[in-house]
Amino acid sequence: MVDLNINGEIRSYDVPDDMPLLWVLRDVAGLVGTKFGCGIAQCGACTVHVDGRPARSCVMSVSAVGNRQIRTIEAxxxxxxxxxxxxxxxxxxxxxxxxxxxxxxxxxxxxxxxxxxxxxxxxxxxxxxxxxxxxxxxxxxxxxxxxxxx
Amino acid sequence: MRRLGLTILAIVVVLAAAAAAFFFWPHGLTDVAEARSRLPTGADSVKRGEYLAKAADCAACHSVGSSRPYAGGLPFHLPFGTIYATNITPDRDTGIGQWSDAEFVRAMHHGVGRDGRDLYPAFPYASYALMSTEDALAIKDYLFSLTPVHAEAPPHQLKLPYDQSYLLRAWKLLFVPRQQFNPDPGQSTAQNRGAYLVEALGHCGECHTPRNKLYGLDSGQKFAGAVTAGWKAYNITSDATAGIGAWSDQALADYLSKGFAQGHGAASGSMAEAVEYSLSHLTPEDIKAMVAYLRTVPGHPAPHELAVAPSPRSLNDSTHLTPAPAENDQESLGLEVFQGACASCHGFDGTGVNDPRAALAGSQTVNDPTGVNLLQVLLQGSRFRTDHVEAAMPSFHAYRDVELAAVANYVLAHFGAKSAQISPDQVARARRGQ
Incomplete structure (x- = not known):
């Protein structure tokens, strides 16, 4: 289980800790406003904020996010x-x-x-x-x- | 006159016989039964051997990727030709399944194969010679616990005279220690443990110590840094500017166990592999011991231009999203490539936007104006993986030579305050593996 703070809500997600954040957002949390583009941090379509900084969620594993605040386009x-x-x-x-x-x-x-x-x-x-x-x-x-x- | 001629002839015959004996007399085997009797049996020895095999990083060379660990086949492209890592799974036909204890220990300590042939020192027996016989046997027990894989390593392709492996006996005479590691009573227990881990198991010097004309390690420049297989292994002596003397214990421990340290950047290439396969599996005590030993390695200075710039103005004037205003006034291809391809992860202020491993401030790679590792990372990308972490930078080989040269020069100027002159030709050579 991984605890994530997405748009101000802390929830536990039953995902492997090396899963890219984008997978969790779209496929587990159902927040599909963030898009998959290239998968290698080269196009920017998957950009979210992690503690206010833009991050490419396709290459960032949930374990690397830790307890930092994630904000997506929905919020x-x-x-x-x-x-x-x-x-x-x-x-x-x-x-x-x-x-x-x-x-x-x-x-x-x-x-x-x-x-x-x-x-x-x-x-x-x-x-x-x-x-x-x-x-x-x-x-x-x-x-x-x-x-x-x- | 005749007597003189006969004397000379006799001397020549004796010398020829001595040389023939030196090069061709079959290698003997040392009895290792006593060491065996001191080892635990069964699972205990296998467990000990597994840890030691990781500390000795056997998997990095004896595997191709992570698909068939220890089954060999990895090519080593050397100036003298190509040699292939062997299968060290216990397969009886293509692996080491038929090796006796004594044969295995002889290979580890003296670089001799089961058939009595001299092995090439890409197998780091010049370091493993320092390993205790018990530890070598524990590694054998671990390897014998693996599932046998039937995989024949391709034959070596070496140029004359390097294919005459018996000539290695002369090389060994010069460069292979004849004694196992002996703790130095003048050093602490931790320093001695660290020395054993660094010298005998980790064989750090095989990459970090420059080689002399005979391709032996130049002990006068121990750990002063060297280029091996296209990657630069940096100076890890205690020199405060050129080496790791100014690193904190915590930073060194982090770099060894996690592959990056705050303010020093991340490991790539062969060092990332060493962390992934070997160092990240060591206990915190062993990592501490390695740090304690590295502190005792005498400093070896390097030219000033290789020093890491402590706090370049270009970084202080940048935010993570925007470069220093002064840079915007220049038309720069390097800046253009960097902002499009690199900045979204690395940022402009050196702190790293996506991942702490992407922080470039203080990294030696962006402070080395020769750009050796920088070009490797640009062309090959970088990848780091452990059980819990996966971080990767893609390869940028699709960019043109002129673009990669420009972005390399920009990165060295911006993050390292270095005025570098990487040319498109240099990028083209790096691309060809030269």
Whole structure:
């Protein structure tokens, strides 16, 4: 059994301790907002927050998470920064196919928590690990800028 | 004149006979019955042998991957050709099932096969020679408790004259100790236990000590660091700058038992394997003993440019998500590759975003401007696995040479404050295993 703190709720999960966090989130906890993309931390689709830092849940085993706080896309609207990002995403209609977008939003919120007013270079650096094959990058950047002014 | 000629002839004949005897006289066997009588029997000896086999890291070389442990077959590509690890499961035809106690001990201490042929020192008998006969026999008991696997190791492919294995007798005369480990009364019990673990079982020097022209370990530079099979084994002398002198006991123990230590990065390549197969299985007391012994190894300095930069400004000015503002002003291919491919796990401030093993601050690999291990990690990835932990970095071999060279130079500058000049050619050579 592994105890995990997901979105503020601590529960025990009957999973092997080397199971990737993403497997637990999607297949055991039923939180399917976080997506599986590449499985090797190269695309960013599976990004969640672990103690506020963006983490690639496909390569992070539950034993490596320990008792740290996990936040997924399902709970991102619980604080003002997350709400601001959600609103900007909707206002600018950022999403095209949408598959990568939970990861994009998780990375964007993490960036705004570290840098309230990120420069273009900051956005490039913090978001470059989140791949979008529809090419919504210009709208992502614009939405982060919009959210930063709220 | 004639008498002089005869004398010379006689001398030549005697020397030739002596040389022939030296190289071709069959190896004898030492009676090990007394050591056997001191060993416990059955499961107790097997259990002791299992621990010792792990401490001696037999599995790392005598297995291919984790599929058939101890069944051999792993190739070693050496400057003289390729040799293959042998099957040491108790299979009677292809393994060691027919070996006697004395034959096994002779192999461990003197590097001689069951058929009397001299074995190549990729099998680290120059270290195992220090092992006690009882411990060697316990390892044999453990190996004989395994399920026999029928697996013939491929024949060695060596160039002349290296395929003439009898020549190894001269090498052994120079480089193989003739005595087993003898505790030093001037050292503590822990230091002596550590010395035995490091020197006799762990054979750390086989990678960490540079080799001389005859491919023997250069004892004058003990543990000063060397490149073996494309990976650099770092300086582990007590030198505070070049070696591990400035590491805390806890950091050393963590690195040995878990494969990483806070502020020193993580082990990759052969060292990650040594931790996975061997060191992570040792008791905390034995790890402490190894640390106590390593402290006593005299410091061996290294050029200043290899020293780990304590706290580079580039790290202090970064957050985990964004690099130092000064770096953003430069058009840098290295930064571009790093932020897209590396930053999501490693971060920019050296603390590691996804996993403590991804923390690069203080790691020797990102402070070594030769980039030997850095290129290996980029090209091969890195993997660490124990019963409870699995951490992996994928291979980035699909990137072009120019991109990998750029990201290597960026990483060395950003995390190690080193001005490195890794060229695309160097990446291409590393790719080819040169």
């Amino acid at each position: 991102i609207g619980r604080d003002p920064v997350g709400q601001g990002v959600q609103k900007a995403w909707v206002d600018l209609d950022v999403v095209q196919c949408g598959y990568c977008q939970s990861g994009q939003i998780m990375s964007a919120v993490a960036l705004l928590n570290v840098k309230r007013e990120p420069s273009d270079a900051d956005i490039d650096a913090a978001m470059a690990g989140n791949v979008c094959r529809c090419g919504t990058y210009p709208r992502i950047r614009a939405a982060i800028k919009t959210a930063s002014k709220v």
